Amino acid sequence: MTLYDYSPLPERPRLTWPDGKRVAFYVGLNIEHFLPDQPSTSIWPLDLKPDPLNHGWREYGARVGIWRTVDILDRYDVRASVLLNSDVAEHNPQIIKAGVERDWSWLAHGSTNSTLHTGYEPDDERRILTEITDTIETATGKRPKGWMGPALTETHNTPQMLSELGYRYVLDWTNDDQPYHLNVPGMLSVPYTVELNDLGIFLRGLTGPDFLQMVKDQYDVLRDESAHTGRVMALALHPFVIGQAFRAKYLDLALEYISAQPDVWMTTSDAIAEHYAAS
Structure with missing residues (x-):
């Protein structure tokens, strides 16, 4: 059995969003923990132990970039959909406290982004997923409903095991502008x-003005296409990337543009999944 079936968008029933909105928009905010002695997300491919060069770049997000990002999200009343490494609960509890105060949605994102979610035997994977889920629930007060693996990784068993733990959706399969049912x-x-994603955009050498124009263009095209059926627009952010001062101003301008649009539903991935499942 394949995980999902092919479904051409023009052949689907009409999808509607609350209050007649045409584009459901959410911010996927990656709040991650990295181990200093493992390569992980890097911009200098060096085998250093410890690795202050790459680790310091990533750690900036937890120490500074997240707070700059939070201020911008607050300015436009954006509730983040947080892709949370469970190890953040131990290492950066102040970030979780700030998110709880703002009623963010919490999704599981593995334990640390230094370890991909691959290669597990079923019993080990079930134990690991249970530990991640329980840790996030204890730290945030809410049991996560959504999952995105570190670097969008799963095993063949992950969706079924997540379902058994009470999850209702995954973000790993970036192949559509609408939600769809898995064969689980x-x-x-x-x-x-992975396209409208600050990590990919800026590490390809594009600039803040490029990022702003991409956000505007994405929304404009999806809005025009959604005259007959609704669309989803995700914006993927990493505080160690977008939280840099010279980039953050363009996130501010992007959210100013999106939040001013009359056809946008400013929401969370949890709410999108819930609405789609009920419709």
Whole structure:
């Protein structure tokens, strides 16, 4: 059995969003923990132990970038959909406290982004997923409903095991502008993006003005296409990237543009999944 079936968008029933909105917009905010002695997300491919060069770049997000990002999200009343490494609960509890105060949605994102979610035997994976889920629930007060693996990784068993733990959707399969049902009872795929994603955009050498124009263009095209059926627009952010001072101003301008649009539903991935499942 394949995880999902092919479904051409023009052949689907009409998808509507609350209050007649045309584009459901959410911010996928990656709040991650990195181990200093493992390569992980790097911009200098060096085998250093410890690795202050790359680790310091990533750690900036937890120490500074997240707070700059939070101020911008607050300015436009954006509730983040947080892709949370469970190890953050131990290492950066102040970030979780700030998110709880703002009623963010919490999704599981593995334990640390220094370890991919691959290669597990079923019993080990079930134990690891349970530990991640319980840790996030204890730290945030809410049991996560959504999952995105570190670097969008899963095993063949992950969706089924997540369903058994009470999850309702995954973000790993970035192949659509609408949610869709997986061939796992009760499980959905909700759109995420590796394209409108600060990590990919800026590490390719593009600039803040490029980022702003891409956000505007993405929304404008999806709005025009959604005249007959709704679309989802995800914006993927990493505080160690977008939280740099010279980039953050363009996030501010991007959210100013999106939040001013009359056809946008400013929401969370949890709410998108819930609405789609009920419709």
